Amino acid sequence: MMLSRRLKKSIQSRLEQFPAVALLGPRQVGKTTLAKDISQEFGHSLYLDLENLDDREKLKDPRAYLALHSDKLVVLDEVQRAPELFQTLRGLIDSGIQEGRKTSQFLLLGSASMDLLRQSGESLAGRIAYIELCSLDVLEVGIAELERLWVRGGFPESFLAKTDDQSALWRENFIRTYLERDIPQFGPRIPAETLRRFWTMLAHNQGGILNAAQLASALAVDGKTVARYLDLMVDLLLVRRLMPFHANIGKRLVKSPKIYVRDSGLVHSLLRLPDRESILGHPIAGMSWEGLVLEMLQAIASERSQASFYRTFSGAEIDLLLELPGGKTWAIEVKRGQTARPEKGFYSACADIQPDRAFVVYAGQERYPISDNIEAISVMDMAKELTSFPHH
16 A cells, blocks of 8 residues: 655655755654655656765765755755764855756755754744654554554554554554664663653553653652653654643633644553454543544644633633634634534633634534534544645
8 A cells, every 4th residue: 555645746846945954853753765756757866864974074064964965855864863964065055046946956864853043043044944744643554454554553554554453563663763773863862661651651541631740750750851852752743742722711721732743553551452342442542542642633724823722710721722823713622422412611712712613523524513613523534624624
């Protein structure tokens, strides 16, 4: 089964507009496959993996080597491994622009967000566009595969595995590799077992309000250490920190972020839930489903949109508030079941916020009005609604 990635056209159009494009995403999410697919269509291209010693050797004198290939689209994979390259890239890009080549010089792939943004942003400001490749979503796999996507998560090799057992084994190895090999490259040494416990605690509390003191106590570390662990997992694009909506409406609002492990398959692996039956028998099932849907909707929404949640101390709550281009605000509640009955708190929150549109996204297929301004909608239809907004 070959999967076509939704972002391919976006990346191609950015390459037609900018000299450099950075494609960010966790390891194994499909960046290299997609980049090679795009570069083949360019005809003249060069691919270098900065984790490959032979390719690193070629870049001993990066300016001289890359200048030899100035007529090609150069793909640099795992570029965060060579931060010293960014200054050189700036000079090469500027030379290319002076020679009339204003676009499509470099496609940079990176599996860490903040580090890469900081390094490249300082050197390449105005010369680079950023795109994040997330896990597979419902628009890429189709509605018939949504349940499998939930159980296995959206990393292509996990989703496409022949059996659930093979998928679970792939994810277990993915987690171990991150903990033992990848994370130690990104700063101070953190014991793999401690970080696994932290990641597992986040999975147990999927979609919960961050309680740093509780996590610190459970791990026998201080609050600053918990903040550092969380920053690291967010930077590696493995965990999402969904911030609260700030509104001056005279209500006491929850001000701490909600935390989601970004891939539902990793939630299930961290909690040792190998298949659908074990997931459905576990209390995490509802929040795991919510996390999958919210993650997909944020990935599909225009990058110029702002995502948050709304919760008051009196129980009014909106799972996802999307502030979309053009000043529109959509309120979204997610339900795992076949019935789309919103909680009382959703009505209260909509009365507070007065969104332009409000939806209850549920596991059924029928679309119908629940009240004057709240609509029941399937996951697929909600995804299609979001694609109607411009992404550039």
